[in-house]
Amino acid sequence: MKIKAGLGYDIHRLEEGRKLFLGGVEIDFPKGLKGHSDGDCLIHALIDALLGAAGEKDIGQIFPDTDPRYNDIQSTALLKKVVGMINEKDMEILSIDSIIIAEKPKLAPYIHQMKEVLCPILGVGRDDLGIKAKTNEGLGEIGQGLAIASWAQVLVKKK
Numbered sequence: 001m002k003i004k005a006g007l008g009y010d011i012h013r014l015e016e017g018r019k020l021f022l023g024g025v026e027i028d029f030p031k032g033l034k035g036h037s038d039g040d041c042l043i044h045a046l047i048d049a050l051l052g053a054a055g056e057k058d059i060g061q062i063f064p065d066t067d068p069r070y071n072d073i074q075s076t077a078l079l080k081k082v083v084g085m086i087n088e089k090d091m092e093i094l095s096i097d098s099i100i101i102a103e104k105p106k107l108a109p110y111i112h113q114m115k116e117v118l119c120p121i122l123g124v125g126r127d128d129l130g131i132k133a134k135t136n137e138g139l140g141e142i143g144q145g146l147a148i149a150s151w152a153q154v155l156v157k158k159k
Contacts, residue, residue: 002158003094006053010044011142011149022100022107022148023114023131024076024121029105033148036065040075042100042114042131045152046122047075047082049096053156054089079121091156093122097130098152103145107133 014020018032021040033039047059056062063070063078070078086093100107111131119129136143 004053004055004091004156006049006051006154006156008045008048008050008052008152008154009149010041010048010059011147012039012041012044013141013147014145020105021075022110022150024074024079024117025110025113027105027107027110037063037070037073037078038075041148042098042150042152043075043079043118045098045150046096046118046154047079049152049154050082050086050093050156053154054086054091056085076117076121079118083121083123086156090159092159093124093128094155094157095128096122096124096152096154097132098150099132099134100148100150101134101136101142102148103135103138103143 012033012035014031015034016031020027020029020032021038023042044059114131115126115129119126141147
């Protein structure tokens with residue numbers, strides 16, 4: 001059995017007039033993440049981690065922001081496509097660990113909902129998906145409330 005790891009990272013600026021989506025969940029907040037899609041940086045980090053583990057190109061090459069098909073698309077739809085790619089390669093997701101870094105809003109109350117949305121898409125149990133929320137302690141653009149970032153690490157195996 002061959003086990004492979006993948007690492008993903010994403011960051012998006014916050015802007016007025018957009019809804020905030022993280023982990024496929026709409027978060028009650030006056031700003032959303034700027035992006036070609038819905039800007040869900042947690043899912044984008046998950047996608048890049050999965051693509052890396054599968055030896056594929058990154059999210060920007062697979063779903064380019066120059067393609068109008070992806071304008072304002074829900075990131076869960078992109079994640080479903082990537083999980084399909086993983087399955088086609090006869091790979092199984094074993095474990096995922098992730099971090100969302102945001103000064104505001106407080107995200108801990110939403111983690112349960114994020115797992116409810118993501119676990120069925122990823123085909124993993126709740127105990128196989130870690131999601132943590134951290135602040136940037138007031139430092140940098142994230143700490144100033146101008147952006148939100150995410151990291152994700154995945155382990156997959158060949159079936």
